[in-house]
Amino acid sequence: MLIVGPHAGLADALRFALGTRPELSFVGWARDASEVEPLLDETGPDLVVIGPAVGGEVVHTVRRRRPRAAVVQLGDTGNGRMVDAGDAVLVLPDDSSFADLLATIVGVVDAGGADE
Secondary structure (H helix, E strand, C coil), rough: EEEEECHHHHHHHHHHHHHCCCCCCCCCEECCCHHHHHHHHHHHHEEEEEEECCCHHHHHHHHHHHHCCEEEECCCCCCCCCCCCHHCEEEEEECCCHHHHHHHHHHHHCCCCCCC
């Protein structure tokens, strides 16, 4: 799982909360769009979790570089718009709780949509 977002606390919390799941490994954290491409190439994640207000270009970069990766996006893309449904991204509303995010990630993993 690669986590993208400006807050280290989100990455740490996800890593801690999901650390007991052997089928899910944390492969990295990117603060913003500029750090995503190298990490996608270096780590090859099957699941990318994108925090709020990161930017829609991150979703498109992930889809282009890792087309089979599952993507979970929390909130809008920073410009008040959701990513198009055609991008095959699970988008959680801005008011989603941390528990909602965890349940969504676990659901993706349990459905076989992510190996790491």
